[in-house]
Structure formats: structure tokens, C-alpha cells
Amino acid sequence: MKKIDYSRQFLIDHLALFQCPICKEDFYQVEGNGLVCSQHHRFDLAKKGTLHLLLKGGQNDYDKAMLSSRKSLADTGFFYPILDALSSELPKEGTLLDVGCGEGSHLHYLTDKGLEGVKVGFDISKDAIQLAAVHFFEDAFWCVADLAHSPFASQQFDSILNIFSPSHYQEFERLLKEGGRVYKVVPDPDYLIELRDLLYDERPYNNQQVVDRFKEVYPNSKHKHIRYQVDLTAETFHWLLDMTPLTWGATEVDLERIKKSPLEKITIAVSLLISH
Ligand SMILES: C[S@@+](CC[C@H](N)C(=O)[O-])C[C@H]1O[C@@H](n2cnc3c(N)ncnc32)[C@H](O)[C@@H]1O
Ligand SMILES: [Zn+2]
Known part of the structure; x- marks a missing residue:
């Protein structure tokens, strides 16, 4: 077909x-x-x-090269411990919406780990959804859409996945079925800390406000910290530099400097927040 x-x-x-x-x-x-x-x-x-449901041209912070670097890095298992934790929490069946799904690697891995049911991934980036549909067509139905003008009907979803992507809690509440849950992943202060240290002298990084907001909306939420280190090769370090928004504030000179002395290890530290 x-x-x-x-x-x-x-x-x-x-x-x-x-x-x-x-x-x-x-x-x-x-x-x-x-x-x-x-x-x-x-x-x-x-x-x-794929289905294109944007009202106007999408935002394109992530170009194709960045998205493929993100996919290459994801393929190495860079995010697996986060996804394994998610996998043990998510209901295996039901209807799931991945908000800001990017190039689709996470939903693909979760499917490999046994996530069944109806899965829809959407992102405001057309390039991201094209990549998802090329590589992971069987894993979900892929749409280009904007969370601010979401094309999804009320109370249809059992789970909302929100991995490193923006939230809109009023919208999440509208979309979720009674008893449905939001699964949100946000970076902790030490996320990619070694890279942050290389790039910025002083750049405190804190998602406390994001976490507080989640807990304000969902006072009975569950909060898990996930922390691990990943060994890097010269190649995976370059993919990391290409895919992370962290480098967007860096100068060319700084980027050239750190490319000459690649990091060998990087810390991943995130919070997994689950609404109740
Ligand atoms: C840091 S990326 C994370 C992507 C993916 N979840 C991952 O972890 O690889 C944030 C994603 O949110 C998407 N995004 C930003 N604003 C959005 C919106 N209003 N509606 C849908 N997606 C949005 C971006 O295009 C981007 O793909
Ligand atoms: Zn209409």
C-alpha cells in the first residue's frame, strides 16, 4: 500500500x-x-x-542538518535511559500524542520497546516531520501542526508526550481524556554541563520555573531525576554540537576552538514529570 x-x-x-x-x-x-x-x-x-495543518508557514529553528545530527545522535542511544524510564511509566496501549516530536526518533524507540496503540506525532517544523515520515512511517501518524492552534479534538488522548518541547497546559487538559496524563522531560541544571562550561563563562541554567509551573498545574505530579554520562567520539561530539540549541549563542571562534579539543564525556541530567 x-x-x-x-x-x-x-x-x-x-x-x-x-x-x-x-x-x-x-x-x-x-x-x-x-x-x-x-x-x-x-x-x-x-x-x-503526512498531514500539514499549519495555518501559516512553520517556524524553522531546526534546519535539516541539525535534525539529521539529532537523529544520528539519537540512533547511538544518547537518549535511551530517558526513554527507558518513560517506557516503564507509559501505558502500553491507548492513544498517545507526541507534542513537538521533532524527527521522530523517540516515538520510534518507544514503539520498539513495546508501545502500542494509536500514536500521533506532531511538530511545527515541516523538515522534522518529513524526516519522521521517511524513517519512522510505521511508528505513528505524523503531522505538521502548531501547539498554539492545535488540530486535535477534545478528550481523545490517554497520554501526551512532551520531550524537550514547549507546553500549553490548558490545551493539554482539553486534549486529554479523563484520567489521561502528561509526560514531560525537561533538562536539569547539569544537562550537557561540560559543553555549557566550554562555551560560557557564566551562564546559569535553570529550568526550575518550568518544573514549578508543571507542579502548580499538577500538584500530585511524580518527579523523577534521570542522570547518566555518555562517552563521546569525535563524530558524536560534532553531532552534539550540531543538534543542540546550546551552541546558538556561541561565537564562531568559540565553536572552532572547542571543535579542536572535543569532549570525551557528557552528562545527561533531566527531570521526568508525570501529571496525576
Ligand atoms: C528541542 S526540540 C525537541 C524535539 C524532540 N521532542 C526531541 O526531543 O528530539 C523542540 C521541538 O519543539 C518544536 N516546537 C516548537 N514550538 C512548537 C509549536 N508551537 N508547536 C509544535 N511544535 C513546536 C520544535 O520544532 C522542535 O522540534
Ligand atoms: Zn474549519
Whole structure:
């Protein structure tokens, strides 16, 4: 079956998951290869089977080169301990939405680890979703969409994944079924600390406000710290430099300097927050 036909069938089977991002009405049918709402707004599948639901051009902080470096690094197992912790917490079935899914590696790994059910990944970056659909088409239904104008219907999701990506708690509450949960991963102060030390003399890094906000919205939340070190090669260090927003504030001179003396180890330290 062609990818677009497979995705069309997904839309037919799961029409209730979506709502029109323009008028917020339900999509009442799949017509041709697209969704149509009662106000006649129409969104078509792309040839590769992805659905583009942005109202205007997406934001592109992450270019294709950065996204492929992120994928290459993810393939080495860089994030596996985080994902293993997530995997042991997530319900294995049900309907899951990966918010800001990037190039799809995390959902792919979680699927390999036994995550079943209906999985939808979306990101505001078209390049990210294209990569996800090229490499991980079978693992989820992939959409280009903006969390601020989310095209998903109310109370349809059992789990929301929110890994290193922005949150919108009011929206999460609307999307989740009764008893559904948010699984959020945020960097702890020591995340990539060795790289931070190389790049910046003084750059306190603290996500405490993000964590506090989560706990304010979900006072009974669970909070797990995950911390480990990864050995780096010259190649993986370069991928790391390419993929992290940390380097966006660095000068070319600094980047050249640290490329000449690559790090051999890096610390990963994150918080896994689970709503209750
Ligand atoms: C640091 S990346 C993390 C990506 C992926 N979850 C990962 O861990 O590899 C943050 C992601 O959030 C996406 N993003 C930012 N604003 C968004 C929005 N309003 N709606 C959907 N995705 C958004 C970005 O395009 C980017 O892919
Ligand atoms: Zn509409």
C-alpha cells in the first residue's frame, strides 16, 4: 500500500482525533486525500503520507542538518535511559500524542520497546516531520501542526508526550481524556554541563520555573531525576554540537576552538514529570 493510502485509511479510522485548526469544528469526512470540516476548510495529505495543518508557514529553528545530527545522535542511544524510564511509566496501549516530536526518533524507540496503540506525532517544523515520515512511517501518524492552534479534538488522548518541547497546559487538559496524563522531560541544571562550561563563562541554567509551573498545574505530579554520562567520539561530539540549541549563542571562534579539543564525556541530567 502507498504511504498516502495508508494515511488516508488512518484518517478514516481515526477521524474523531482531529478538529479543524481554523474554526475548531469537527472534520466530518475524509474527501479524496484530505480532511474537510463543516465550514469547508480542507487539509490534504502530502504524497509521503503526512498531514500539514499549519495555518501559516512553520517556524524553522531546526534546519535539516541539525535534525539529521539529532537523529544520528539519537540512533547511538544518547537518549535511551530517558526513554527507558518513560517506557516503564507509559501505558502500553491507548492513544498517545507526541507534542513537538521533532524527527521522530523517540516515538520510534518507544514503539520498539513495546508501545502500542494509536500514536500521533506532531511538530511545527515541516523538515522534522518529513524526516519522521521517511524513517519512522510505521511508528505513528505524523503531522505538521502548531501547539498554539492545535488540530486535535477534545478528550481523545490517554497520554501526551512532551520531550524537550514547549507546553500549553490548558490545551493539554482539553486534549486529554479523563484520567489521561502528561509526560514531560525537561533538562536539569547539569544537562550537557561540560559543553555549557566550554562555551560560557557564566551562564546559569535553570529550568526550575518550568518544573514549578508543571507542579502548580499538577500538584500530585511524580518527579523523577534521570542522570547518566555518555562517552563521546569525535563524530558524536560534532553531532552534539550540531543538534543542540546550546551552541546558538556561541561565537564562531568559540565553536572552532572547542571543535579542536572535543569532549570525551557528557552528562545527561533531566527531570521526568508525570501529571496525576
Ligand atoms: C528541542 S526540540 C525537541 C524535539 C524532540 N521532542 C526531541 O526531543 O528530539 C523542540 C521541538 O519543539 C518544536 N516546537 C516548537 N514550538 C512548537 C509549536 N508551537 N508547536 C509544535 N511544535 C513546536 C520544535 O520544532 C522542535 O522540534
Ligand atoms: Zn474549519
